[in-house]
Amino acid sequence: MKKLDYMNRIYDSGALAVVRASTDRVIEIAEGIVKGGVDVMEVSYTIDSAANSIKILKEKFGDKLLVGAGTVLDGETAKDAIKAGAQFIYSPMFDTEVAKLCNQYQIPYAPGCTSVTEAITALRAGATFVKIFPYGGIVGPDLIKTMKTPIPYLPLIESGGVTVDNITDWLEAGTDIVGIGGALSKGTVDDIAQSAQQFRNKIDEYRE
Template sequence: MSDLTSTDLFDLSPVVPVVVVDTLDQAVPVARALADGGVPVVELTLRTSVALDAIRAIAAEVPEVVIGAGTVTSPALAKQAAEAGARFLVSPGATPSLLAAMRETGLPFLPGTATVSEALAVLETGHTAMKFFPAEASGGAKFLGSLPSVLPDARFCPTGGITLANAPSYLGLANVGCVGGSWLTPADALAAGDWDRVTALAAATAALR
């Protein structure tokens, strides 16, 4: 079981960095760079072959960072991420079997939704915290701003097309707890080992709250 709840995830940072590491040696330095910039959370996506090992490394070597697994697309991945040391799970969508598997890990999780029907399906399971993905392509802040009147209990972490420029339009909404963004960890910065740049980008998000 986790010491966090799903709604706690909204309070860790206004921006959750969505991180893709191509090599294992990027994992610990990028997590430390984000923490140095005041961002104590990482959603490391399960899109590369080293992702699970990267989660293990960050969990072991950077305990001050709350490490989570993103792009959880199957029950098997949910279990593997939990076993690797992830402290929360994020999925791009939500099927009944995936929802059940994430719940069974005992970890907090943000299931992906993009429509009112999908959000209702998640709410029917008793879960109120969810991801809104792909945010910009699915109606953006205007769409999310129209939901509280019909889905008053739902809270979201929008991800997909979020930038430093448009993040405030989401964070100003009552039903948005945080946003997810990849701009804090550009691929070229990771490839070059430019950890000072990552720290500076992380520090810039402090002004968003």
């Protein structure tokens, strides 16, 4: 099942790059993160060229990079992303139609949820991971720890405020996957590769 394969690959990476950029820049960022050991990227639909970027990344990198679509708010956008080749869907909100489409096409869905009730509702609808948004980045790792205490099986992504200096705190609190924006989007390809390698090392060290 490809959904299981994609889910495991996201978890094994432990990190994904959250990217909002033009197609040319998206390719540069992809080159950098793959070189640095992070092989999962989300291309945000806040950029008009998102679908084209996903298609090009799939053609250029093949199995070297798992490519998803981000900021997917409705079923129409989800269909467009899946048609373009998105291998997972990432969103700041939960939508039942998007959940149904992801289950139908067997790709992981990671919606943003603001409460425990919403997170459990999303899981029951078939969400693969849950992103605590936007409070995770505001409150910090203690929020993750608080949610994981009564619900230890909750598969959580944190996508706000994660840095090389604090990533271990997030992982120790119970975060399963971290989404990283600016730290994996700035500088040259080599700069990005160096940053990606730092995150890769931190994740590997924690998991060992």
